[in-house]
Amino acid sequence: MDDEVAPLVEMIGVSKSYGGARAVAEVDFAVRPGEVHALLGENGAGKSTLMKILSGEVAGDAGEILLAGAPVRFAGPAEAQRAGIAMIHQELDLVPALSVAENIFLGREPRTRVGTVDRRGMRSRTRDLLSRAGVDLDAGRPVEQLRTGEQQLVTIAKALSLDAKVLIMDEPTSALSSHEVERLFAVIAELRRSGAGIVYISHRMEEIGRVADRATVLRNGSVVAEFDARRMTAAQASEAMVGRPVHMMFHAESGVADGDGETDELLRVENLAIRRKRPRPGRRDPAGISLSVGRGEIVGLTGLLGAGRTELLETLYGVGSPGAWEGRVLLHGKQIRPRGPRDALRRGIAFVPEDRRVAGLSLEHSVLANTVLSIVDRIATLGAVPRSKERSAATGTAERLGVKLASITSPVGSLSGGNQQKVVLGRNLLTEPSLLLLDEPTRGVDVGAKAEIYRLLGETARTGVGVLLASSELAELIGVCDRVVVLRGGRSVRELNTSEVGEADLLAASMGEGAVMDELAVPGSAGVNEHE
Amino acid sequence: GCGTTSENTEGGQAPAQQKECGGPDGKYTIGMSQANVAEPYRERMDDDIRKAAEAVPQFEVTFADAAKDNSKQVQDVETFMTQQIDLLVISPNEATPLTAVVKKAYDAGIPVIVLDRKVDGDAYTTYIGADNVDIGKQAGEFVATKLLPNGGNLLEIRGLAGSTPAKERSDGFKQGIEGKNITVVGSGDGDWERDKGQQQADALLKAHPDVNVIYSHNDPMGEAAQIAAQNAGKPDMKVVGIDGLPIEAGGIKAVEAGRLAATLVYPTGGKEAIDAAKKILVDCQGDGVQKAQTLPTELVTKENAAGVYAKLNAG
Amino acid sequence: MTEPEQSEVGVADGGRGRDVIAQLFKFQSLFGLVLVFIAAVIISPRKNGEVLFLGSENLFNVVRSVSETGILAVGMTLVILIGGIDLSVGSVLGLASVGASVLLVEDGFGVIPAALLVLAIGLGFGLLQGIASAKFGIQAFIVTLAGMQIARGLARIWSDGQGVSITYGDAPGQAPVLFSLLGERTFNGLVPVPAVIFVVVAVLAGILLRVSAFSRHIYAIGGNEKAARLSGVPVVRVKVLVFGICGLLAALAGIVHAGQLNFGGPNDGSMYELDAIAAVVIGGTSLTGGRGSVVGTVAGALLVGVLRNVLALNGVDPNIQLLIVGLVIVFAAGLQQLRPASVNS
Amino acid sequence: MTEPEQSEVGVADGGRGRDVIAQLFKFQSLFGLVLVFIAAVIISPRKNGEVLFLGSENLFNVVRSVSETGILAVGMTLVILIGGIDLSVGSVLGLASVGASVLLVEDGFGVIPAALLVLAIGLGFGLLQGIASAKFGIQAFIVTLAGMQIARGLARIWSDGQGVSITYGDAPGQAPVLFSLLGERTFNGLVPVPAVIFVVVAVLAGILLRVSAFSRHIYAIGGNEKAARLSGVPVVRVKVLVFGICGLLAALAGIVHAGQLNFGGPNDGSMYELDAIAAVVIGGTSLTGGRGSVVGTVAGALLVGVLRNVLALNGVDPNIQLLIVGLVIVFAAGLQQLRPASVNS
Numbered sequence A: 001m002d003d004e005v006a007p008l009v010e011m012i013g014v015s016k017s018y019g020g021a022r023a024v025a026e027v028d029f030a031v032r033p034g035e036v037h038a039l040l041g042e043n044g045a046g047k048s049t050l051m052k053i054l055s056g057e058v059a060g061d062a063g064e065i066l067l068a069g070a071p072v073r074f075a076g077p078a079e080a081q082r083a084g085i086a087m088i089h090q091e092l093d094l095v096p097a098l099s100v101a102e103n104i105f106l107g108r109e110p111r112t113r114v115g116t117v118d119r120r121g122m123r124s125r126t127r128d129l130l131s132r133a134g135v136d137l138d139a140g141r142p143v144e145q146l147r148t149g150e151q152q153l154v155t156i157a158k159a160l161s162l163d164a165k166v167l168i169m170d171e172p173t174s175a176l177s178s179h180e181v182e183r184l185f186a187v188i189a190e191l192r193r194s195g196a197g198i199v200y201i202s203h204r205m206e207e208i209g210r211v212a213d214r215a216t217v218l219r220n221g222s223v224v225a226e227f228d229a230r231r232m233t234a235a236q237a238s239e240a241m242v243g244r245p246v247h248m249m250f251h252a253e254s255g256v257a258d259g260d261g262e263t264d265e266l267l268r269v270e271n272l273a274i275r276r277k278r279p280r281p282g283r284r285d286p287a288g289i290s291l292s293v294g295r296g297e298i299v300g301l302t303g304l305l306g307a308g309r310t311e312l313l314e315t316l317y318g319v320g321s322p323g324a325w326e327g328r329v330l331l332h333g334k335q336i337r338p339r340g341p342r343d344a345l346r347r348g349i350a351f352v353p354e355d356r357r358v359a360g361l362s363l364e365h366s367v368l369a370n371t372v373l374s375i376v377d378r379i380a381t382l383g384a385v386p387r388s389k390e391r392s393a394a395t396g397t398a399e400r401l402g403v404k405l406a407s408i409t410s411p412v413g414s415l416s417g418g419n420q421q422k423v424v425l426g427r428n429l430l431t432e433p434s435l436l437l438l439d440e441p442t443r444g445v446d447v448g449a450k451a452e453i454y455r456l457l458g459e460t461a462r463t464g465v466g467v468l469l470a471s472s473e474l475a476e477l478i479g480v481c482d483r484v485v486v487l488r489g490g491r492s493v494r495e496l497n498t499s500e501v502g503e504a505d506l507l508a509a510s511m512g513e514g515a516v517m518d519e520l521a522v523p524g525s526a527g528v529n530e531h532e
Numbered sequence B: 001g002c003g004t005t006s007e008n009t010e011g012g013q014a015p016a017q018q019k020e021c022g023g024p025d026g027k028y029t030i031g032m033s034q035a036n037v038a039e040p041y042r043e044r045m046d047d048d049i050r051k052a053a054e055a056v057p058q059f060e061v062t063f064a065d066a067a068k069d070n071s072k073q074v075q076d077v078e079t080f081m082t083q084q085i086d087l088l089v090i091s092p093n094e095a096t097p098l099t100a101v102v103k104k105a106y107d108a109g110i111p112v113i114v115l116d117r118k119v120d121g122d123a124y125t126t127y128i129g130a131d132n133v134d135i136g137k138q139a140g141e142f143v144a145t146k147l148l149p150n151g152g153n154l155l156e157i158r159g160l161a162g163s164t165p166a167k168e169r170s171d172g173f174k175q176g177i178e179g180k181n182i183t184v185v186g187s188g189d190g191d192w193e194r195d196k197g198q199q200q201a202d203a204l205l206k207a208h209p210d211v212n213v214i215y216s217h218n219d220p221m222g223e224a225a226q227i228a229a230q231n232a233g234k235p236d237m238k239v240v241g242i243d244g245l246p247i248e249a250g251g252i253k254a255v256e257a258g259r260l261a262a263t264l265v266y267p268t269g270g271k272e273a274i275d276a277a278k279k280i281l282v283d284c285q286g287d288g289v290q291k292a293q294t295l296p297t298e299l300v301t302k303e304n305a306a307g308v309y310a311k312l313n314a315g
Numbered sequence C, D: 001m002t003e004p005e006q007s008e009v010g011v012a013d014g015g016r017g018r019d020v021i022a023q024l025f026k027f028q029s030l031f032g033l034v035l036v037f038i039a040a041v042i043i044s045p046r047k048n049g050e051v052l053f054l055g056s057e058n059l060f061n062v063v064r065s066v067s068e069t070g071i072l073a074v075g076m077t078l079v080i081l082i083g084g085i086d087l088s089v090g091s092v093l094g095l096a097s098v099g100a101s102v103l104l105v106e107d108g109f110g111v112i113p114a115a116l117l118v119l120a121i122g123l124g125f126g127l128l129q130g131i132a133s134a135k136f137g138i139q140a141f142i143v144t145l146a147g148m149q150i151a152r153g154l155a156r157i158w159s160d161g162q163g164v165s166i167t168y169g170d171a172p173g174q175a176p177v178l179f180s181l182l183g184e185r186t187f188n189g190l191v192p193v194p195a196v197i198f199v200v201v202a203v204l205a206g207i208l209l210r211v212s213a214f215s216r217h218i219y220a221i222g223g224n225e226k227a228a229r230l231s232g233v234p235v236v237r238v239k240v241l242v243f244g245i246c247g248l249l250a251a252l253a254g255i256v257h258a259g260q261l262n263f264g265g266p267n268d269g270s271m272y273e274l275d276a277i278a279a280v281v282i283g284g285t286s287l288t289g290g291r292g293s294v295v296g297t298v299a300g301a302l303l304v305g306v307l308r309n310v311l312a313l314n315g316v317d318p319n320i321q322l323l324i325v326g327l328v329i330v331f332a333a334g335l336q337q338l339r340p341a342s343v344n345s
């Protein structure tokens, strides 16, 4: 970009500490009109903190913010918003019981002449915003009924509604699949044309090159590098972030040879169909999913938002939505019907849920407590948990997974997102499962940590564990999995061998555009599963 | 003042080491342990004590409120003992639970005056109180002779289920109307409380619209029942209450104003208690104090209400 | 686990015909009431072929008997919606009834000045509690538990421990006759005044919760306080105001109480807070906040009122009444669970 | 906003010197107690140079006076840790005191069988409430509010509405002398029996919360129930059990109560639940669950006990006492807010 253009907003020498720990240290950062400025860094590097300072949510300890050249001080997010700075939060802060429209206009409700909330206006403006964000949602639907990805789109629509001059997007795509990401990029392009400045934070390196003009890399709270994003390579960026070269250990040699599976079959799902007790409007229940996972095999699950990946994993873990399901699930060749997490865990099935903050962790409790939770009764003697065992299990896991923490007793909520994710993963690995179900396990995880997680998955698989991995990151699926099963509209429509296909094939299969109908590899399943 | 019918002094054992009587030159702290000041009757008892004690320069009274809690009242007495009071006045929430601690105080040489509700045994100096059974009986007799001379039906609004006075006032009333062809067709627990009494009366009157007399275990519930009757289109309802507190918001005024047909004075014994305390501590005539004083009740009707009110507030 | 009360937080427009069931469930809190009502009609005693329970007088009695708790429950609904609780309402009712009586009878205030002053006291008391809870972050339960004691103490001190009887007239020591309108149990021989006040309060609150931006903020705070703050909702101000409204309504209920009984009782209203909370919860409002409606609360209050009334009509032993009311409350609350489960199980 | 009670959920080892402050704050709940204690010594009346408050008899009185609420509060701590609440404990205490008395006096039970039966009733009552709340998903507040009424009704029915006096001896209608040990206010003339029971219960619960796998589950459920379930914690079973334990302890407190007063009072224990909850909350346990300790609860109970005692010793008017206790409770709870702010802003 042209450095001569005056920045919309500029941060000079900004610092912030939590307790003794420096989260942000003397950072200079600027956003210019019409530019997309990527902010990169490992988990815990201080990206969100820096942006929270800019958006008025957190008060910095030192430094100043210049808005159009004049120093400002925001007392809260509302003030920053009035000054034209808006932020899409990493943590999807929405009010579950309120509708999409009400969430979008929360705190800025349009009024009618008599002072009441103008619902109709709110609705119609919401519809416009949603279609701009590229999602077809009912504006009156409570957001708690939406899946994570849909919620993410709502927060994007909400940010758009602010008509901000500076829009901060903190990992806006972490729960989106490629299709929705494309749509978002189109929106970003439009915003940029209108002269807005955008801060874009993401751990998906491939996105940076496509969308950003400039990139700033943070490490341990300080700026360590700046790049012209369009000329930067992923390797360069990763090295700046981590401080050493990162080798993406894709194809981490799972326990099976690539190619045809002469594997020991571990899990086999035949024609799984879920009949929800009370169907929801606008939803299609999974109907006809078949797949198999071998011992030591990593099988991917892909599909668009709402294709049924989460639902499948939840059903296998026994926590699917209430209602009946049909079809057969065989584990080690024996038919099972998991009744719930305890039952599943006893059978050796572990599950890493999609949303770690809601379903994975007790944030105020220590890393230790969260890590050993699934095994406390196993390591207890006469009901008492020996402290030493508990501690060594937790520290061992934290070390093995490379969790960055001040102390094993720090609250999990004080860790960065990626490290939180590792804690959830660690807890599941501690149960020594034979089948590991993962739902978006690298959501919001930095490149370095991703590499470690991939390494761990590979390692785990080599010990004979079967892994079923749902992900929206196609590169990850191609890189890590032996095979990928494509879900569309609640059916398994294709199965692809990752040594033979690329991301484009996966995307095409997910969207169904011109995809060739293949019969699934699972024998005995009801032939062609394609529909629509 | 009102006369006292004195029972003969049962030869109760004297406390182990009765303290020396300090006479008129001493200063005395009296602990008054009240069961529950939330009842107007008991608040009035405290007031009576306060007022009577003001007339005795040697006395200083500390009040405690057990708020209906037996355990709390035990603690209150223990705290008084820590404070080294010279005399205990107690109006127990229940008899048995307070017996032990009253005995402890008595055995420690503290003279104990028990008001309104007895404790078990005889480890106290004197008991002053009225007879709830008798009061209930007089209420019954009044109803039988004046309100329903030819027999008939009535409703009863009772005090808190499980409390002794509620039972006694009910039992006494039954004695009073015995053989008079009078039936209690409905009864409800008003828990001594005005608003509960009203709710109960509302419902009872709906179920028994032909009734013209209500017997209420206390005046506040009775007044509330009267309001309920008005709402039910029966302004002529005759309500008999109990307590007859000589205060503005009390039953005597209600009788005078016609909101109650009659009430029976349930004397607090506050003044009598201070009299006894004075005898014991100041006059050094503890031996002359009877073991039990039963306070007389008095029937208050429209005719004598003003007089009784004046008399009870006179001194 | 939880089901949004769409009726309040946004019209379910995706609705159409296909989810009649969902629509029905929206009125779940009314279901319980309807069931209990039907049961009441069936088991009510009859006299001369007339169902006593259904007598218009009796029905008015029911509404009147719940009107004070009902007014409290409306304020409580707001407090619970923001994830708080207010245990002080019963005591504040007592304080207000004393205040109204003392001002009218002893201090010679007119009806309007007395009422305004008492309402202001309730508002102030609520605001203070709101500040302690919202600004200083002390848990509402504990703040209002203390507030409950403090209001009770104040009421006793103000009234010198004894209740204050209200008589009407122009003489000193008498209250203006205007105030007896509240005491008129039925206005025009038809509608009980307190019931009218209750209904007006409920309707106003219902409208407030439906149309105002303030209400969105209330729901948002209860649903996700952090999100609300980030969206620019003035969280502290909304919370303080809600506690203030609750105190104000408690004072209003206290004035009604004094008018109803011609009496200011310093000990009156004890345990009313539990009745109010029960009404709110039976009405389907979640104690964790963010979900609920005034319609539900009104239904909850009436449900309990109908139940108590018909049990009393039948002369059921009071102890057995306790058991039955307890069981029905659990059952009614349990009914709420039959609603369709939400997405996030 | 929230600070993990590390003392319970894991050893604070990162501690070292640098967070002495954090270590101090861990004992915050004791601070309040220490402050109030010092204040009590200062303002206590003196007689013959002796500080009345510090008399050993008086101190034992204090401990004894809080021992029943204290036992209730220990059970309440567990319930609150899982994010629940139990309003029924006071009534269950009353029920148990009646039960023990009736069994001993009227039904000729021995002390042990009577105690076991009463404890079983308390346990059963708690378990039922737990099932209603955990299994059927009805809010604990409402379940136990109903349970409170039901237990009260049962107590009155069981005792025929009258309190049951206990006399000791071998004759029919007398309770075994063994039971009077509980009534012995001081064992060996030195230590008050109920206080001993309270301390034993608290220590056992403290150990349970520190070492057991069960306690890990309790904290996890209170912290994030959904995550706990997905982690394989048997959520329903743990919750039901916790309510059962709370009921059991309430029954134990009821037996102590009966022994102390030689009396089974069907109306006894009313409002004790609020005292118990206050003790828990003053002790720093969060009503939203997941955070807190028994040490805090004990300190909270003693704080209130010391305060009430010294106010009474000073002959403070009971109504003024209400005000002061209320204000101090808010203040003590406010102290909790001075802790270092936590991670999740």
Ligand SMILES: Nc1ncnc2c1ncn2[C@@H]1O[C@H](COP(=O)(O)OP(=O)(O)OP(=O)(O)O)[C@@H](O)[C@H]1O
Pocket: A018, A019, A021, A022, A023, A041, A042, A043, A044, A045, A046, A047, A048, A049, A050, A090, A414, A415, A416, A417, A418, A419, A444, A446, D342, D343, D344, D345
């Ligand atoms: N409220 C808080 N209290 C204590 N420490 C905090 C708090 N918020 C952030 N931190 C710490 O500050 C550092 C920076 O965190 P931040 O969330 O800004 O990282 P990030 O770069 O956004 O990471 P991620 O990519 O995982 O989102 C981390 O070490 C984190 O643990």
Ligand SMILES: Nc1ncnc2c1ncn2[C@@H]1O[C@H](COP(=O)(O)OP(=O)(O)OP(=O)(O)O)[C@@H](O)[C@H]1O
Pocket: A147, A148, A149, A150, A175, A280, A282, A283, A284, A285, A286, A303, A304, A305, A306, A307, A308, A309, A310, A311, A312, A321, A354, C342, C343, C344, C345
């Ligand atoms: N608890 C639920 N309630 C209602 N609908 C649901 C629920 N769970 C899943 N669905 C619907 O079932 C289908 C499959 O959703 P699922 O979340 O499994 O898809 P997904 O591919 O994992 O999508 P995402 O990327 O959002 O996680 C979708 O139509 C979804 O909206």
Ligand SMILES: [Mg+2]
Pocket: A047, A048, A049, A090, A170, A417
């Ligand atoms: Mg971040």
Ligand SMILES: [Mg+2]
Pocket: A309, A310, A311, A354, A439, A470
């Ligand atoms: Mg998913």
